[in-house]
Amino acid sequence: MINPASRLNSIELSLIRKMFEVTNPNAINLGIGEPDFNVPENIKEAMKRSIDENDTHYTPNKGYLDLREEITKKFKKENGITTTPEDVIVTVGASEGLYMCTQAFVDKGDEVLLPNPSFLSYEACVNLAGGTPVSVDCKMENEFKLKAEDVQEKITDKTKAIILNSPSNPTGAVMDKEDIKAIADLSIDKNFLIISDEIYEKIIYGKKNYSPAKYSDNVITLNGFSKTYAMTGLRIGYLATTNEDYTEQLLKIHQYNIACANTTAQRGAYEALTGPQDEVKKMVCEFQKRRDLIVSRLNDMGYETVNAEGAFYVFPKIEDENFVQDAAKAGVITVPGVAFGSNGENHVRMSYANSYENIEKAMDILEGMINNG
Ligand SMILES: Cc1ncc(COP(=O)(O)O)c(C=O)c1O
Structure with a gap:
């Protein structure tokens, strides 16, 4: 044994x-x-075509350039985030993005603020990186929304990062713009990283999703195709930074772990972004x-x-x-x-x-x- x-x-x-x-x-x-x-059928067709065209070799580590260009446009248009294809990495689901962020930025002893309750993988990834999860209450009286004042109370000189997830798994809560903006301001004032998991951004009812990366450069935005396009098993997601130094560190984890996301799913993802919605x-x-x-x-x-x-x-x-x-x-x-x-x-x-x-x-x-x- x-x-x-x-x-x-x-x-x-x-x-x-x-x-x-x-x-x-x-x-x-x-x-x-x-x-x-x-x-959706158009995405399936694009993936079938990619196999027929022998599109089955390694892609650039960060993912196909045309896909990263579309992701960059999407961030600008829908999220108000200014990034470049060089600062986008196509990942094996948002899950890999989360793992990359924690491995690249969380050290032993670093505190990482996590909404409580939140998606199970957050605590596990922080622990795997040797960090210390610190819980921030999402109260039912606030409809489970994470509030900036509750975050502020938990910040110490060991705070390295916070993970945000709006809309949230498991509560469905959508954070208010003023809290997103206030936490983004705190990330600049107190110098910590925001890992913003926006995987459910399109599954939202009459509200708008606000991205903290619009207000701070200390943000890595995670997203993916699993939920919006029902592509869970295809394992395809992406992340973006607005800082090339952050991208380089993230790439070290991605490159030596998975090399690149799979070609077929990348072709499906391109169709998902450019095709009918x-x-x-x-x-x-x-x-x-x-x-x-x-x-x-x-x-x-x-x-x-x-x-x-x-x-x-x-x-x-x-x-x-x-x-x-x-x-x-x-x-x-x-x-x-x-x-x-x-x-x-x-x-x-x-x-x-x-x-x-x-x-x-x-x-x-x-x-x-x-x-x-
Ligand atoms: C909040 C949250 N983030 C990330 C993921 C993982 O998504 P992916 O399939 O893109 O790895 C999930 C999946 O349930 C989730 O609920």
Whole structure:
């Protein structure tokens, strides 16, 4: 038996994955973190063409230049971020971008501020880099939005970075512009890095996503194609900096780890950005209908639920500690909120990346469960 590296001592495998391994395959799954839609046809066609054209060799480490040019244009037009194709790196999902940022910038003893609750990988990546995660509360009374004043309170002389995620997994919260801007100002005044995970930026209902990189150069923006174009399995994302020194450090991790993202997915990503966006609009419209349904049904059952403004998750307050187990037995898979941090206690994450009909059925099952005590 060979002992694993000590850096793995504090790392646990995901609670969510473990749950899926043990639950009934006929249950309605509200635990999912990916769109239930298929990749749009035009993107599939572009990927098929790329294989037929033998587009299967290494690409530049940072990714195909034409794709990086489109990403640069997208950042300018949609996010107000001025970057260059040289400061864009195409990654293996936003996941790789997150890993690159923490490996490149977090040292042993560095404090990294994390919203609590937040996406599981943040804490794991900070720990893997030897850093110290410091939690910043996202309070239900603020609709789970991260507030600049709560961030400010947690800043010390060891603060190296903060990870922002708006819209948020697991709460669906969309941060307010003034908080984004205030945190961006703090990153300049107090000299820390913002890692802004904007993977859900397009899945947003009647609100606008604001990018901190518009207001500060100490920002690395992460994004990807998994959620917006239902391309989770294709593993393709990107990041941008507005500072070439940051790009060079990030590239050291990317280059020696994966060399480049895969060609087929890069060709699909190019089509995703340059082709029609109707499928995205349709998907977001459908998500909004489901959000309205699930929020109203949960509130009617007496589970206080914020009308989440983005992503495809709700985070109802449910104090019954057996709820997740009982719901799974009754036929509805959900995820305990505590998997996302201590503030997730007494909450359950439910994803509405499942059909309207299935969500209705799932809500009927939960209602029946409550009524039968
Ligand atoms: C907040 C957040 N960031 C990043 C990711 C990872 O995305 P990708 O598939 O691009 O690696 C996820 C996936 O669930 C997520 O919820």
